Amino acid sequence: MKITVAETSLQQQDAFQVRTLVFVEEQRVPADLEIDELENDSIHFVGYEENTPGAAARMRFVDGYAKFERICILKDFRGKHYGNELVWAMEEEAKKRGMKKAKLHAQTRAIPFYERLGYTVVSDEFMDAGIPHKTMTKQL
Template sequence: MEITVAENSIQQQDAFQVRTLVFVEEQKVPADLEIDELENESIHFVGYEDGTPGAAARMRLVDEYAKMERICILKDFRGKHYGNDLMRAMEEEAKKRGMQKAKLNAQTQAIPFYERLGYTVVSEEFMDAGIPHKTMTKQL
């Protein structure tokens, strides 16, 4: 999978499409919570396999952290380690921008995935869009 920073409106729409399919359609997150007022200040990522978008995420630079958000892989693309590729690309972009720490709010079912990538849980469980999460951080 080729992961790229969305540099035009087509790539950004591809990222939004993947996010909508995963979060709104599959996980039943309200659409107005998924695409929000922070999109314009975010760096968007989209992953393509043979020209088809299958992965997406966004990153914001908040205080001393690269905040990794909306990380998702379409169902048909899961199990191929594309999540690893997406996270690696985001971390590399964060480092290019001078960031030394990353933070994310992980759905609790995804915590083992992020732990394998070196993230550590730093919060108690909390609800976001009706889904249990915990905050995790990593030194880049």
Template sequence: MNMIIAKNEQQKKDAYAVRRAVFIEEQKVPENLEMDEHENQSIHFVGYVGGKPAAAGRLRFLDGYGKLERICVLKNLRGQHYGKDIIRAMEETIRSRGFHKAKLNAQTHAIGFYQSLGYEVISDEFMDAGIPHVTMVKEL
């Protein structure tokens, strides 16, 4: 996978297209919750497979953490380590900005995936967009 930070409008549109397919179409998250007021202040990542957008995520910096958000891989491309690729790229960006802690809100079905990458659950389960989540952190 060719993982990049979106630097132009087309790359951002590619990231949004992956998020739309996964969160809005597949998981039925309302569009107004998926595409929110933080889009313009976020660093957007997009991964390409065969020249086509396949994975996406966004990164913000809050309260001493790099906050990983909206991490997704198209359904037909899951299980090929692309999720790990995007997390690693986001973590490297966090470190390059001088931060040493990462935080994310994980859908509960993905807890094991994030634990395999060194994240620890630090919250009780909560609902976000009708989907159960937990907050997880990692020292980088």
């Protein structure tokens, strides 16, 4: 999979499409919570397999952290380690921009995935869009 920073409106729309399919259609997150007022302040990532978008995420800079958000892989693309590639690409972009630490809100079922990538739980469980999450961080 080729992970890229979305630099064109088409790439950004591809990222939104992947996010909508995963979060709104599959996980039933309300559409107005998924695409929000922070989109213009975010760096968007999209992953392509043979020109088909299959992964997406966004990154913002918050309180000294590169905050990784909306990390998702389409169902048909799962099990191929594309999630690893997406997070690594985000970490590399964050480092290029001078960031030394990353933070994300992981769905509790995804915590083992992020732990394998070096992230540590730093919060109690909380609900976001009706889904249990915990905050995780990592030194870059």
